[in-house]
Amino acid sequence: MPKLTIDGKEITVEEGTTVFEAARQMKTSIPHFCYHSKLSIAGNCRMCLVEIEKMPKPQISCNTVAQEGMVVHTQTDNVKALQKNVLEFILINHPIDCPVCDQAGECKLQKYYMNYSVGDSEFNESKVKKPKKVDLGPNVMLDDERCILCTRCVRFCDEISKTGELCVTNRGDRSTLRTFPGKKLDNKYSLNTVDICPVGALTSKPFRFQQRVWFLKSAPSICTGCATGCNIEINHNDGKVFRYQTRKNEAVNECWTCDEGRLSYTFINESRLIRPLLKTANGLEEVTKTQALAAATEALQKCSAEQIVFLGSAYESNENNAALKKLANNLGVTALQYAFHEVENPSSDDFLIKADKNPNRAGVSNLGFAEFSGELTGKTVLAMERISASQIEKIRSQKPKYLILLSSHQSPACELADVVLPVCTFAEQKGSFINFQERIQKFEVALAPKGQMQTAWQFLQEIAQSLGHAWAITSPEPLLKEFFNLTYEEIGEQGKLLE
Amino acid sequence: MDTKILTKNFGLKDSHLLSVYESTGGYQNLKKLFGMQPGDVIEEVKKSGLRGRGGAGFPTGLKWSFVPKDSPKPKYLCVNADESEPGTFKDRYLLELDPHRLIEGMIICSYAIDCHNAYVYIRGEFVYPKVQLEKAIEEAYQKGYLGKNILGSGFDLEITVHRGAGAYICGEETALLNSLEGKRGQPRLKPPFPAVVGLFACPTVVNNVETISALPYVLENGADAYRQFGTEKSPGTKMFSVSGHVNRPGNFEIPLGYPLKKLIMEDAGGIKDGKALKAVIPGGSSVPVLTAEEAMDVNLDYESLQEKGTMLGSGGVIVMDETTCMVKALTNLAHFYSHESCGQCSPCREGTGWAHKILQRMLGGEGRANDIDELNRIADNMAGKTICVLADALAMPIWSYLKKFRSEFEALCRS
Ligand SMILES: Cc1cc2nc3c(=O)[nH]c(=O)nc-3n(C[C@H](O)[C@H](O)[C@H](O)COP(=O)(O)O)c2cc1C
Ligand code: SF4
Ligand code: SF4
Ligand code: SF4
Ligand code: FES
Numbered sequence: 052m053p054k055l056t057i058d059g060k061e062i063t064v065e066e067g068t069t070v071f072e073a074a075r076q077m078k079t080s081i082p083h084f085c086y087h088s089k090l091s092i093a094g095n096c097r098m099c100l101v102e103i104e105k106m107p108k109p110q111i112s113c114n115t116v117a118q119e120g121m122v123v124h125t126q127t128d129n130v131k132a133l134q135k136n137v138l139e140f141i142l143i144n145h146p147i148d149c150p151v152c153d154q155a156g157e158c159k160l161q162k163y164y165m166n167y168s169v170g171d172s173e174f175n176e177s178k179v180k181k182p183k184k185v186d187l188g189p190n191v192m193l194d195d196e197r198c199i200l201c202t203r204c205v206r207f208c209d210e211i212s213k214t215g216e217l218c219v220t221n222r223g224d225r226s227t228l229r230t231f232p233g234k235k236l237d238n239k240y241s242l243n244t245v246d247i248c249p250v251g252a253l254t255s256k257p258f259r260f261q262q263r264v265w266f267l268k269s270a271p272s273i274c275t276g277c278a279t280g281c282n283i284e285i286n287h288n289d290g291k292v293f294r295y296q297t298r299k300n301e302a303v304n305e306c307w308t309c310d311e312g313r314l315s316y317t318f319i320n321e322s323r324l325i326r327p328l329l330k331t332a333n334g335l336e337e338v339t340k341t342q343a344l345a346a347a348t349e350a351l352q353k354c355s356a357e358q359i360v361f362l363g364s365a366y367e368s369n370e371n372n373a374a375l376k377k378l379a380n381n382l383g384v385t386a387l388q389y390a391f392h393e394v395e396n397p398s399s400d401d402f403l404i405k406a407d408k409n410p411n412r413a414g415v416s417n418l419g420f421a422e423f424s425g426e427l428t429g430k431t432v433l434a435m436e437r438i439s440a441s442q443i444e445k446i447r448s449q450k451p452k453y454l455i456l457l458s459s460h461q462s463p464a465c466e467l468a469d470v471v472l473p474v475c476t477f478a479e480q481k482g483s484f485i486n487f488q489e490r491i492q493k494f495e496v497a498l499a500p501k502g503q504m505q506t507a508w509q510f511l512q513e514i515a516q517s518l519g520h521a522w523a524i525t526s527p528e529p530l531l532k533e534f535f536n537l538t539y540e541e542i543g544e545q546g547k548l549l550e
Numbered sequence: 551m552d553t554k555i556l557t558k559n560f561g562l563k564d565s566h567l568l569s570v571y572e573s574t575g576g577y578q579n580l581k582k583l584f585g586m587q588p589g590d591v592i593e594e595v596k597k598s599g600l601r602g603r604g605g606a607g608f609p610t611g612l613k614w615s616f617v618p619k620d621s622p623k624p625k626y627l628c629v630n631a632d633e634s635e636p637g638t639f640k641d642r643y644l645l646e647l648d649p650h651r652l653i654e655g656m657i658i659c660s661y662a663i664d665c666h667n668a669y670v671y672i673r674g675e676f677v678y679p680k681v682q683l684e685k686a687i688e689e690a691y692q693k694g695y696l697g698k699n700i701l702g703s704g705f706d707l708e709i710t711v712h713r714g715a716g717a718y719i720c721g722e723e724t725a726l727l728n729s730l731e732g733k734r735g736q737p738r739l740k741p742p743f744p745a746v747v748g749l750f751a752c753p754t755v756v757n758n759v760e761t762i763s764a765l766p767y768v769l770e771n772g773a774d775a776y777r778q779f780g781t782e783k784s785p786g787t788k789m790f791s792v793s794g795h796v797n798r799p800g801n802f803e804i805p806l807g808y809p810l811k812k813l814i815m816e817d818a819g820g821i822k823d824g825k826a827l828k829a830v831i832p833g834g835s836s837v838p839v840l841t842a843e844e845a846m847d848v849n850l851d852y853e854s855l856q857e858k859g860t861m862l863g864s865g866g867v868i869v870m871d872e873t874t875c876m877v878k879a880l881t882n883l884a885h886f887y888s889h890e891s892c893g894q895c896s897p898c899r900e901g902t903g904w905a906h907k908i909l910q911r912m913l914g915g916e917g918r919a920n921d922i923d924e925l926n927r928i929a930d931n932m933a934g935k936t937i938c939v940l941a942d943a944l945a946m947p948i949w950s951y952l953k954k955f956r957s958e959f960e961a962l963c964r965s
Contacts, residue, residue, distance in 0.1 A: 093739075095894040097896050097935055098896075098897055109935060133935070136897075140896045140932075142902060144903075176904065179903070200894065219734065219894075222719070223890070223899055223903055224888070224893065224895045224899050224902075225893070226894075233739065501904065
């Protein structure tokens, strides 16, 4: 355990810790481009140079292992000059097209440029011209001129996705990032390269030129793409989700997400149901909330508890499933099943992606709901989405007496429903999921509900109240407390493993 | 005293043949080698004071001693035959004219470091030297000097020749290792050093062709005999490749400590067409240039050249007469180093190209008042701040040309 001094402060670190990491542990941030905590050390940007006493030359802190008694300086005028000079080199052939660059606002180069006030460069020569639009693969576009050749993306493909599509070709200032001949940057995790690119060289095709990042608002959330529950930030503006960004969680997704999950945000923006629907002679028609709730309540009132089946959902939050359970307890309903989302040939691997495409199967089963089995003939059914195509077929053939559906979308299941209540997706409410590891994780409200949308638990509370049960819930937290004996604070930002 | 160690067979007919090499005593000391302890071989090489002839002049025996003896991993020897430093052409002759000396040297080194698979990484353009070397290796296999159980000693050694693909940077030892592994030829971060983590992540010695070719003499005659040549700190002989404005360009083997003046004016026949000498690069294009005055007053050994602010390097002596435009000469070097920079480190990738563009602009008559300061600043900001020393290899010429021949640059920078 060597003890070293950084900027006059002593710190003891684990054997093998680099000076860069030691400084980081002391909350001293050393400027860097190529260093990434999850990737091997490349040491090529030279931005992290520091002075170490008794060493004749400045050293890169990212590849210098801390030694007993080392005295390191990261803030001296000399170190600042070193960093400024490296920055100048990086900038001479950089197009500085921040005004049209997607990365502007979250760009390391732009940030350091401001911090070090590089000012007008002495560079009077013509810049190296490179292609501005190189199609690397289905999701990623490269602007060669912006690339600072840090090789983070190359190392990601070699070491994390282990697909090895990327390389640097040519030499000197003609070096360019490329895919190997005949290859595309086409792997299940390719958009992570966009995340870790310190500049605006790699852009996400779906996000390209969609939005200036400083207009984006952000809410911590959980990806609903599969049972892993990668931690994400939902970036949105004007009631629309523009992208998911990875949020760090060492125990779940480290700092990565898969492309499929990351791009699944589009469902939040599309085909949304914003008004209740009621089946009439002319098919489903928009009605007021009061009319819809009255129809639902009447249908439930008309039958005994034995004639009712509740379909919870592996796609819905713990809180919404808990509300359904609470209503079941009130009414004495014991037929509790859960619907779930299914796709043909689901993707899966041994890294993040799970074949179970539901974010909360563990949560809904914990509440005592059994996997969908049907047995709905003649029953009055209260169901939550998502309901898979095969489940829909089963429902259709079994002809329930009455179907009350809580749905966020104009989905195929709506066609079978007698009444449909427009519910919020996870992006429009607070709640929690339990992932495949039995880790409960929470998500925050990103978007305001539109039209007549409400959370499922709000609708269920209103149904319970019309049926004479005194619920008075104003947030999902009491449901979490009552059924999982937890508070959001106890879940924390990184989730909590259940015993 | 005859000072020819490396080149002693160069004048013989068919000097590349095994029979000729054997007739001059070649391979005759392998029995002695296999009777020695590997550690004693390293000791002898250490005592000889032999220093690396590839450019850095690192003590050879010391380098071998860094190879961990207790490592369960295989150990490798990689002979650096990438010779691409402008002005240097000695290894090429050693490969063409006396390949068996190199092979015997490789056996000696391999035995000392417990290596059973040795490589020769040869410059891609060296087609003929490669043919000669491969024929020689074939002969050595047939005669039982290579392969399994060499001369009944129980020692095995295989040699593989690998051709480079035309990148100067692959002469840098860790870029060479990457290239040999089939990866992009770019230098690795150090530490770790090749002696510990080298080829295929195993302990590896990288030595220059000339360094290895000196070993048979050291083994046969002992360290003391080797030390008869040269100076205390620079023992032995070394090949110098003399090129440029001289009457008799070529390779010359001389004992270290030899006057540069004598090499140029006598051995290389003096300056062409009776012109005056202007400048000399003594150790390959990357080392600081000497003025005529400095060059006529320095001896060719590590310490004397260091005193004059330059280096012995690879021994490429480039002679420039009074007609040479130093701005053009420097532009040529800047072009070379910017073209050959592997491009991974920001300062080298950008700095070498930047310097080249400024110099080209100066030559084109567009020089500006602050160009000289700017060039110096670029050199300052890239030297010593990169993964390998290629950045320094351009910085050193920039500093020295600008300092010693400033007026020629100033003449092009009046705006
Ligand atoms: C840019 C660069 C190019 C080099 N090219 C060569 C070369 O062509 N041949 C060579 O022997 N050494 C070359 N070297 C030096 C090698 O890195 C290494 O020091 C040498 O091969 C070690 O052998 P030695 O100790 O026998 O000299 C080069 C170094 C650098 C930085
Ligand atoms: S594209 Fe981005 S991450 Fe990849 S090498 Fe260039 S700057 Fe680095
Ligand atoms: S692995 Fe699963 S949870 Fe993670 S991003 Fe992909 S779909 Fe979403
Ligand atoms: S100094 Fe130049 S040649 Fe050497 S590793 Fe860095 S970029 Fe490559
Ligand atoms: S962060 Fe250390 S060299 Fe790039």
